[in-house]
Amino acid sequence: MYLELDPDLTSEQGEVRVATHGFASGVLRPAAARLDRMPPDEVVAESSPLWDVFRAWYELGNHTAGLAPAHGGTGIDGLTRHLVLEELGWGSAGLAAGLGVAAMPFEFTAMLAEMTGNHRLLDEVVAPFVADRDARFIGCWAITEPSHGSDALEVGTDAFTRARAAGSCRAVADGDEWVITGEKAAWVSNGTIATHALLFCTVAPSSGPAGGGVAMIPLDRLGIERGPALDKLGQRDLNQGGIRFDGARIPADYLLVGPDQYPLVLSTVLSLANAGMGAIFTGLARAALEDALAYAKVRTQGGHPIGEHQLVQGKLFAMFAAVEQARSLSRAALVHNSQTFPPDLAYSIASKVTCTQRAFEVASEALQVLGGIGLSRELPVEKYFRDARASLIEDGVNEFLGLQAARSILERYSLDEP
Numbered sequence: 001m002y003l004e005l006d007p008d009l010t011s012e013q014g015e016v017r018v019a020t021h022g023f024a025s026g027v028l029r030p031a032a033a034r035l036d037r038m039p040p041d042e043v044v045a046e047s048s049p050l051w052d053v054f055r056a057w058y059e060l061g062n063h064t065a066g067l068a069p070a071h072g073g074t075g076i077d078g079l080t081r082h083l084v085l086e087e088l089g090w091g092s093a094g095l096a097a098g099l100g101v102a103a104m105p106f107e108f109t110a111m112l113a114e115m116t117g118n119h120r121l122l123d124e125v126v127a128p129f130v131a132d133r134d135a136r137f138i139g140c141w142a143i144t145e146p147s148h149g150s151d152a153l154e155v156g157t158d159a160f161t162r163a164r165a166a167g168s169c170r171a172v173a174d175g176d177e178w179v180i181t182g183e184k185a186a187w188v189s190n191g192t193i194a195t196h197a198l199l200f201c202t203v204a205p206s207s208g209p210a211g212g213g214v215a216m217i218p219l220d221r222l223g224i225e226r227g228p229a230l231d232k233l234g235q236r237d238l239n240q241g242g243i244r245f246d247g248a249r250i251p252a253d254y255l256l257v258g259p260d261q262y263p264l265v266l267s268t269v270l271s272l273a274n275a276g277m278g279a280i281f282t283g284l285a286r287a288a289l290e291d292a293l294a295y296a297k298v299r300t301q302g303g304h305p306i307g308e309h310q311l312v313q314g315k316l317f318a319m320f321a322a323v324e325q326a327r328s329l330s331r332a333a334l335v336h337n338s339q340t341f342p343p344d345l346a347y348s349i350a351s352k353v354t355c356t357q358r359a360f361e362v363a364s365e366a367l368q369v370l371g372g373i374g375l376s377r378e379l380p381v382e383k384y385f386r387d388a389r390a391s392l393i394e395d396g397v398n399e400f401l402g403l404q405a406a407r408s409i410l411e412r413y414s415l416d417e418p
């Protein structure tokens with residue numbers, strides 16, 4: 001159901017949306033319902049439905065959508081990307097995040113290879129990922145550390161250049177290799193199943209978090225260990241787990257970016273990740289609204305469908321308006337930031353913070369409209385609520401991200417301009 005202010009979609013965009021909706025309802029939703037009830041180690045066991053999801057996604061070549069045609073991908077435009085992410089988020093926010101993160105290191109490796117002229121990894125890593133139809137190449141983004149969460153994202157502030165705030169996962173040059181030592185936190189999405197990591201680590205500790213580097217790490221190297229799969233409240237269908245590096249070695253040019261470009265690349269990655277989160281959680285909010293609308297029509301109390309009560313109507317209207325608000329902002333931010341380099345972090349943050357907050361509120365109100373059955377694990381609404389709760393912390397805690405965006409808009413606002 002598309003209750004929305006529909007833009008003029010091309011026939012191709014419409015077809016992509018219909019196909020992704022079919023994938024979300026036929027593949028994601030049934031798998032997510034099962035994965036949500038499993039302990040974290042079973043979620044990643046060989047027999048888990050998680051692998052059916054990954055294989056079905058890769059089999060169709062969908063995992064390459066974010067790569068430019070020059071690198072063997074489909075190179076979808078910003079609006080199509082939003083349509084896809086909204087549908088995936090409608091199916092399952094946790095699985096949408098897992099599929100998105102799986103491609104992310106390969107997409108950024110291709111982008112950084114173009115920026116830096118370091119083309120080695122295009123052949124060694126990106127091309128095999130593009131050819132993969134069996135989900136053998138799965139990526140993760142490893143930035144958070146046990147003692148460095150929000151501060152690792154504080155790009156552009158004074159704190160970002162303080163030596164004592166430097167991360168403890170370090171890369172040290174040794175001849176024509178880098179040696180990596182340290183730990184990434186249990187929050188790394190796909191952390192226990194990934195084959196490759198886009199690792200954000202410290203290269204110049206005296207420069208604080210700003211002295212970072214970005215490396216592509218094949219995770220089968222010696223000296224790399226995984227932590228256990230994380231157990232958590234929401235997005236239980238998203239695998240997460242820590243990664244420990246103990247003198248792991250990578251060739252010199254697997255370090256794609258050093259301190260010179262690190263702040264720009266961090267800001268770019270955070271912008272695109274936050275813009276994607278906005279689209280995914282628009283989808284979750286829509287799913288919750290749809291379930292509340294359906295229930296309001298079929299549930300009768302005192303001889304009337306509950307949808308005839310004005311209090312219920314008021315809730316449905318507020319939920320509908322919230323979904324539209326989330327979609328409008330997240331589409332605009334994603335389309336803008338797909339065409340702009342560097343992307344505008346303030347708009348991506350506005351999208352992420354607004355959409356995850358709206359998704360949490362809509363899921364909560366949907367649960368209220370369903371009454372007691374809303375709390376039951378028989379229906380997906382309580383899962384939307386738990387999944388949306390996790391999103392207020394995911395990819396940056398919302399309050400903290402708001403401060404980041406505020407600094408950026410204050411900086412660029414000039415009293416001299418009309």
Ligand SMILES: Cc1cc2nc3c(=O)[nH]c(=O)nc-3n(C[C@H](O)[C@H](O)[C@H](O)COP(=O)(O)OP(=O)(O)OC[C@H]3O[C@@H](n4cnc5c(N)ncnc54)[C@H](O)[C@@H]3O)c2cc1C
Nearest residue numbers: 141142143144149150187188189390393394395396397400
């Ligand atoms: C579902 C999910 C998926 C995730 N996926 C990934 C991933 O793929 N890769 C990865 O590396 N990480 C991932 N994370 C980690 C996530 O990005 C961090 O949890 C987040 O950045 C916050 O860090 P923290 O948990 O250490 O909290 P902290 O930084 O310790 O923050 C705790 C509290 O203190 C507040 N606070 C901290 N510093 C400030 C400040 N300067 N000003 C004001 N308030 C402040 C925060 O707002 C928060 O309320 C994921 C997290 C979740 C929940």
